[in-house]
Amino acid sequence: xxxxxxxxxxxxxxxxxxxxxxxxxxxxxxxxxxxxxxxxxxxxxxxxxxxxxxxxxxxxxxxxxxxxxxxxxxxxxxxxxxxxxxxxxxxxxxxxxxxxxxxx
Numbered sequence: 001x002x003x004x005x006x007x008x009x010x011x012x013x014x015x016x017x018x019x020x021x022x023x024x025x026x027x028x029x030x031x032x033x034x035x036x037x038x039x040x041x042x043x044x045x046x047x048x049x050x051x052x053x054x055x056x057x058x059x060x061x062x063x064x065x066x067x068x069x070x071x072x073x074x075x076x077x078x079x080x081x082x083x084x085x086x087x088x089x090x091x092x093x094x095x096x097x098x099x100x101x102x103x104x
Contacts, residue, residue: 004092004103012098015039020063022054025104030091032100033058033074040074041091041102047072048084 009023010032021032022044029044035058044052046065055066062071062080070084077087092103 006092006094006096006101006103008096008099008101010100012039012095012100015100018058020054020056020058022052023102025091025102028104030102030104031063032093032102033063035059035061035074037061037075039093039095039100041093041104042072042074042077043089045088046070046084047079047086047088053088 007025015021015032015034017034023030030041031044031053033040044054048070049067051067053063053065056063061074064071068083071080072088077090079085094101
Protein backbone atom coordinates (compact mmCIF):
# COMPACT_ATOMS: atom_id res chain seq x y z
CA UNK A 1 0.00 0.00 0.00
CA UNK A 2 1.47 3.37 -0.98
CA UNK A 3 1.71 6.42 1.23
CA UNK A 4 -0.87 9.14 0.60
CA UNK A 5 0.33 12.20 -1.28
CA UNK A 6 -0.37 15.41 0.61
CA UNK A 7 -0.75 18.82 -1.03
CA UNK A 8 -0.30 22.11 0.83
CA UNK A 9 -3.50 24.14 0.43
CA UNK A 10 -3.55 27.00 2.97
CA UNK A 11 -1.71 28.52 5.91
CA UNK A 12 -3.18 27.43 9.24
CA UNK A 13 -3.35 31.12 10.25
CA UNK A 14 -5.90 31.69 7.44
CA UNK A 15 -8.41 29.22 8.95
CA UNK A 16 -9.43 30.37 12.45
CA UNK A 17 -11.57 28.04 14.57
CA UNK A 18 -15.23 28.16 13.54
CA UNK A 19 -14.52 28.98 9.89
CA UNK A 20 -14.55 27.16 6.56
CA UNK A 21 -12.51 27.73 3.41
CA UNK A 22 -12.92 26.30 -0.06
CA UNK A 23 -9.76 25.02 -1.77
CA UNK A 24 -9.08 23.16 -4.99
CA UNK A 25 -6.99 19.98 -5.11
CA UNK A 26 -6.59 17.80 -8.20
CA UNK A 27 -9.63 19.40 -9.83
CA UNK A 28 -11.87 18.83 -6.80
CA UNK A 29 -13.56 21.46 -4.68
CA UNK A 30 -12.73 20.64 -1.06
CA UNK A 31 -13.93 22.43 2.03
CA UNK A 32 -11.61 22.94 4.99
CA UNK A 33 -13.57 23.14 8.25
CA UNK A 34 -11.95 24.16 11.54
CA UNK A 35 -14.09 23.20 14.53
CA UNK A 36 -13.47 22.36 18.18
CA UNK A 37 -12.11 18.92 17.17
CA UNK A 38 -9.56 20.28 14.70
CA UNK A 39 -9.38 20.66 10.95
CA UNK A 40 -11.41 18.49 8.60
CA UNK A 41 -11.55 18.30 4.81
CA UNK A 42 -14.75 17.26 3.04
CA UNK A 43 -16.06 17.30 -0.51
CA UNK A 44 -17.70 20.67 -1.15
CA UNK A 45 -20.90 19.08 -2.45
CA UNK A 46 -24.07 17.97 -0.67
CA UNK A 47 -24.92 14.38 -1.57
CA UNK A 48 -28.63 15.22 -1.56
CA UNK A 49 -28.87 18.34 -3.73
CA UNK A 50 -25.40 18.45 -5.34
CA UNK A 51 -25.05 22.01 -4.02
CA UNK A 52 -21.92 23.56 -2.45
CA UNK A 53 -21.52 23.27 1.32
CA UNK A 54 -19.19 26.30 1.51
CA UNK A 55 -21.79 28.60 3.12
CA UNK A 56 -22.94 25.89 5.51
CA UNK A 57 -22.84 26.23 9.28
CA UNK A 58 -20.42 24.04 11.24
CA UNK A 59 -21.24 23.01 14.77
CA UNK A 60 -20.69 20.06 17.10
CA UNK A 61 -18.68 18.08 14.53
CA UNK A 62 -21.05 18.50 11.60
CA UNK A 63 -21.69 20.80 8.65
CA UNK A 64 -25.16 21.76 7.47
CA UNK A 65 -26.00 22.21 3.80
CA UNK A 66 -27.32 25.75 3.31
CA UNK A 67 -29.78 24.60 0.61
CA UNK A 68 -32.00 22.04 2.37
CA UNK A 69 -30.45 21.60 5.83
CA UNK A 70 -28.85 18.18 5.35
CA UNK A 71 -26.10 17.58 7.93
CA UNK A 72 -22.86 15.63 7.51
CA UNK A 73 -20.33 14.40 10.06
CA UNK A 74 -17.06 16.26 9.46
CA UNK A 75 -14.86 13.34 10.50
CA UNK A 76 -16.58 10.55 8.55
CA UNK A 77 -18.74 12.29 5.93
CA UNK A 78 -21.74 10.28 7.14
CA UNK A 79 -25.16 11.79 6.39
CA UNK A 80 -26.77 12.54 9.76
CA UNK A 81 -30.37 12.58 8.58
CA UNK A 82 -32.82 13.59 5.89
CA UNK A 83 -32.95 14.88 3.32
CA UNK A 84 -29.45 13.39 2.67
CA UNK A 85 -28.95 9.64 2.88
CA UNK A 86 -25.52 9.23 1.25
CA UNK A 87 -22.19 10.21 2.78
CA UNK A 88 -19.83 12.83 1.35
CA UNK A 89 -16.12 12.23 0.73
CA UNK A 90 -13.61 13.11 3.44
CA UNK A 91 -9.87 13.60 3.07
CA UNK A 92 -6.88 13.12 5.35
CA UNK A 93 -5.55 16.39 6.76
CA UNK A 94 -2.32 17.32 8.48
CA UNK A 95 -0.51 20.53 9.45
CA UNK A 96 3.20 20.80 8.62
CA UNK A 97 5.21 23.91 9.39
CA UNK A 98 2.07 26.02 9.69
CA UNK A 99 0.58 24.81 6.39
CA UNK A 100 -2.60 22.74 6.08
CA UNK A 101 -2.08 19.75 3.78
CA UNK A 102 -4.70 17.44 2.26
CA UNK A 103 -4.39 13.97 0.76
CA UNK A 104 -6.80 14.01 -2.18
